[in-house]
Amino acid sequence: MDLSCSCDLCDLKGLFFENLEGDQLEMICSGKVEKEYSQGESIIKEGTQIRDFTYLKSGLVKLYRSDNSKKEQIITISKPFDYVSLLSVFSNERYNYSVAALEDSVTCNIKMEDIRSIVSNNGVLALNLLKRMSKVADKIILDTLKIRRKHLRGRVAFLLIYFSQDVYFSSEFDLPLSRKEMAEYVGMTTENVIRSLSEFRKDGILKIYGKTIHIVNMDTLKSIAEFG
Amino acid sequence: MDLSCSCDLCDLKGLFFENLEGDQLEMICSGKVEKEYSQGESIIKEGTQIRDFTYLKSGLVKLYRSDNSKKEQIITISKPFDYVSLLSVFSNERYNYSVAALEDSVTCNIKMEDIRSIVSNNGVLALNLLKRMSKVADKIILDTLKIRRKHLRGRVAFLLIYFSQDVYFSSEFDLPLSRKEMAEYVGMTTENVIRSLSEFRKDGILKIYGKTIHIVNMDTLKSIAEFG
DNA sequence: CCAACCATATGATAATTGTCATTGTATGAT
DNA sequence: ATCATACAATGACAATTATCATATGGTTGG
Numbered sequence A, B: 001m002d003l004s005c006s007c008d009l010c011d012l013k014g015l016f017f018e019n020l021e022g023d024q025l026e027m028i029c030s031g032k033v034e035k036e037y038s039q040g041e042s043i044i045k046e047g048t049q050i051r052d053f054t055y056l057k058s059g060l061v062k063l064y065r066s067d068n069s070k071k072e073q074i075i076t077i078s079k080p081f082d083y084v085s086l087l088s089v090f091s092n093e094r095y096n097y098s099v100a101a102l103e104d105s106v107t108c109n110i111k112m113e114d115i116r117s118i119v120s121n122n123g124v125l126a127l128n129l130l131k132r133m134s135k136v137a138d139k140i141i142l143d144t145l146k147i148r149r150k151h152l153r154g155r156v157a158f159l160l161i162y163f164s165q166d167v168y169f170s171s172e173f174d175l176p177l178s179r180k181e182m183a184e185y186v187g188m189t190t191e192n193v194i195r196s197l198s199e200f201r202k203d204g205i206l207k208i209y210g211k212t213i214h215i216v217n218m219d220t221l222k223s224i225a226e227f228g
Numbered sequence C: 001c002c003a004a005c006c007a008t009a010t011g012a013t014a015a016t017t018g019t020c021a022t023t024g025t026a027t028g029a030t
Numbered sequence D: 001a002t003c004a005t006a007c008a009a010t011g012a013c014a015a016t017t018a019t020c021a022t023a024t025g026g027t028t029g030g
Helices: A022-031 A112-120 A123-148 A152-167 A179-186 A190-202 A218-225 B022-031 B112-120 B123-148 B152-167 B179-186 B190-202 B218-225
Strands: A033-037 A042-044 A052-058 A061-065 A073-078 A098-101 A105-111 A172-174 A206-209 A212-215 B033-037 B042-044 B052-058 B061-065 B073-078 B098-101 B105-111 B172-174 B206-209 B212-215
Touching: A022 A105, A022 A112, A033 A042, A052 A112, A061 A179, A073 A123, A073 A179, A073 B123, A105 A112, A112 A123, A112 B123, A123 A152, A123 B073, A123 B112, A123 B123, A152 A172, A152 A179, A152 A190, A152 A212, A152 A218, A179 A190, A190 A206, B022 B105, B022 B112, B033 B042, B052 B112, B061 B179, B073 B123, B073 B179, B105 B112, B112 B123, B123 B152, B152 B172, B152 B179, B152 B190, B152 B212, B152 B218, B179 B190, B190 B206
Parallel strands: none
Antiparallel strands: A033 A105, A042 A098, A052 A105, A061 A073, A061 A098, A172 A212, A206 A212, B033 B105, B042 B098, B052 B105, B061 B073, B061 B098, B172 B212, B206 B212
């Protein structure tokens, strides 16, 4: 095998390609393109033609939708392994959502035709993909349902806990979202998200230094997230 | 081929099994089980172990989630071809949502192990499944985003238009949902859904006879749905 | 440097939605 | 038949959220 192919070393290889050998792995290796994006950059634009199968190697991205008016709705936030380019890719000609980098990120891109050809000839890989897609879709749908059940403060608390526990693994972290983006994610207005944060601060639950959040009282925050 | 196998005649055969031949089709045929459900009956219970791959041959169902308190949230409504049992099936041990019949319905059930075994050996079928899953997930996510952007009246209007245009193909139809279920779908209270309907009636947009709805002024209803 | 812009922040007020109470009607069980 | 229960409907009121106005600090482009 060509030693110049770095897929062997890719952390995510196992996600989709652990079952590939020889020709197929070679096809991916020679055809793949890695791209780097800096914070804030657009990765995928809604309405654009889908040519590549894109997954996230490192960084953090948001998946969102614009819908004519300029108001945006954030669908979900993805880390590597959460996987990204899934929805639409196998059923649509064009993306019906956008993706942008919340932190400096690296994607790996493989031509859709290559993926299709490989899946057609490799059922085990196909099962693996089905499993992944199923997981991503489930996460988005269930998270959305959870958020909808909560009031403003619960939604904001939920989001803070998500960053603390699932992304940064720390009670202190830098918010990768602006207040406006937080609002777009939880489905409330920017002003009200800010107000919630201020209230949490006044109640001694958080310390806030601009984008830096320090969760002082995680238990209280959790009970707010679960709605108490 | 065994003439007793009725899959050859199934309307939905093409959805998943147009690429199957001989052994594989035989495997599906001999292993499949059809089940009938009458209106209101439970088809799948959240938390239950997933054994079968289930799809809807006829009828109408709701997909919903209970989440400890007794309040339910309807995720989506499915007709045949919209497909049902998709989410979770490939990634989870247990269902994390429930399904119930809104109208008398018939499902076809195939053992998950059979599906897995066939997908592993038939990449083209796998691609077809990926496409289907992608579509279902997209529909749920995009519909949810659409609904969230609207106010109460717009949400109710959206739902009525859905039944009229996508399910019953008529301006007059029987609502398959109670007012309470409509509320669970659009994420508002039952009382407010009822109030919206009453307002539409008073404004001459609808005629209402219990569950029977007659949309008199579709244009106005549509502009309410799009939010004007 | 200054203007323009954007993000953050807060208050006052309006709009929207939820909650509670009450009524009537239909349905099903005993 | 009657009791219990669920659904539909409406009003009064409370809670929640959105909108608008305003202010401040930071950043960027000219």
